[in-house]
Amino acid sequence: MLSAVMSQITLAHEPLDLPLASVWRISRGARTHAYNVLVRLNWTDAHGTTWEGLGEAAPYAYYGELRGTVEAALDAFAPLLGDDPFAINSIMDRLEARVRHNTGAKAAIDMALHDLVGKLLGQPTWRLWGLDPAGGPETSYSIGIDTPSTMAAKAREFADAGWPLLKLKVGTPDDAACVRAVRDAAPHARLVIDANGAWSATEAVARLRQLAPFGIEFVEQPCASENVAGLRFVREQTGLTVIADESCASEEDIPALADAVDGINIKVMKCGGLRRARRMVEVARAHHLKVMCGCLIESSLSLSAAAQLLPLLDFADLDGNLLLKHDPFRGVTVDRGRLGIPTGPGLGVVAVNEQPRP
């Protein structure tokens, strides 16, 4: 049995610059880099052994975060961590009480605590949650907004390589041409589309009537986040499966969405960590909603945190690390869409000094 708690948990953070392999474009804009933040939590046990838990924040302006706000929030959180890494629930309650939002900073600490506890117990996080690592859905591969021919080329490349599920970012006047080109290039792939809230409800219905004939498994966030009635309208009018992403930041958003959509997209960076991600799963299930887990542009560190949820999911979109020029961590694996849940203690992540991909 581990001895009584002895030392304070200490926090250090450093920039984690992640250049992308190519420009990434969605309906809200384009990016060439992710300016993430790496968090290290350290704690010394009664035997004098120091343990480290790692976390990552992916600041995202849409959720109100920049690298600087993440760093400032982490500095404010550092004195609140206490001396017991097992007490994740009360630690995270203290951070929530300190400041609202700042979910990426909170997520980084939450996942570092899970990593630390898993290492202390010598068990993967998913195992401490009682989950069976077998099964779980395949991840989609996401294709950003681009010309029809570029999107089609990307779709062909991944479909031919054996990826079963492609997620297309939409939300421009060229959507029909893009989706048609992708369908022609990948006739057997399962396709989903994500408008990131680009459309009004009536626009969405018109666009989706154009796109549905190309075979769409579901549509993510057709209307703006606050337009729950719009989501309901789209679902009723098109009969398509509708997944809420931007509309559903935390478990408290779920009851109001339950009769408007078919499922929710959870992101660890959006809800503030694994603790709340698991809450979202439970609340969604109680409302008979499908559960998806997505990501931002992240390294394998925070994607390995999200991957702990895999056995609980219907859909996964955990491919943010595939956009990177090089990934400074190794953890969750992916083989033509099939995710390999990490098997090491905690989040199962190790730092690597990979060469950039050629």
Add this chain to the structure above:
Amino acid sequence: MLSAVMSQITLAHEPLDLPLASVWRISRGARTHAYNVLVRLNWTDAHGTTWEGLGEAAPYAYYGELRGTVEAALDAFAPLLGDDPFAINSIMDRLEARVRHNTGAKAAIDMALHDLVGKLLGQPTWRLWGLDPAGGPETSYSIGIDTPSTMAAKAREFADAGWPLLKLKVGTPDDAACVRAVRDAAPHARLVIDANGAWSATEAVARLRQLAPFGIEFVEQPCASENVAGLRFVREQTGLTVIADESCASEEDIPALADAVDGINIKVMKCGGLRRARRMVEVARAHHLKVMCGCLIESSLSLSAAAQLLPLLDFADLDGNLLLKHDPFRGVTVDRGRLGIPTGPGLGVVAVNEQPRP
């Protein structure tokens, strides 16, 4: 790190006869014994060490269980346990898929698995859940239906001993006399009442208007379980805090109750174990409901399972072991309502060979 999984989990069960110190009466009837079932799960690790997890089922006819049905369900569940005690979620999914209801039998296995995993890791279950054992509400002491003078004597005894919160079972024509007598006997105690669904909605409003002047903190289940509209009506008409118990067996019942009541009463035996009890907490919180945890007539074994939830609760009614003539287990403690969460590994329970109370 624990080695790879080696052996099947085996299950044994035996009768756990629990005579009561005195007759226990609620609006549905009276009992002198609880005929519970003790479950032992055994699992041998790669080093040849055999570990045991303990669970308890409290069969309750209202929830569709008798000792014989619990035993039959346990026998059906035994071959489904697999070889990995950590995989609680998929094990419990298999039991749920095998047969509906039978929540006491499922609860016994669920808690034995939690006990086993906690022992394997040398940690209390609440610690593996990330909870802080400090705080948590006091438990009420429950007084069964009896004559006004007997109920008053019991109330005086416990209030004078320092118990802050008394829960009165009601649902007979004598309710007003009983509650008046209790209030006179214990003028400073906080009182809550539980009708166990005895009243129609209009009856409930009339009765509660009689009882409210005696100072009632909340009322539990004034109307029948299926009468959600009745619960809403009682809440609107009386302004009292209404807690759903029989109306709320699992997390899936919560969305429909969310605008009808102020909170829910979770019971491990009602929902089928700690896994689902925790789900109920999360779903209730997402709906801004108060969370209470109650019990049936149970030994300290299954009450210690429920006590793991303590830091998550607003109200506790974990006193079922206090009704027993003797308690074959020792775990959760209680001192004038203040619960002591067990600190040992797993559920923190040990068997005792106590003499019956004189």
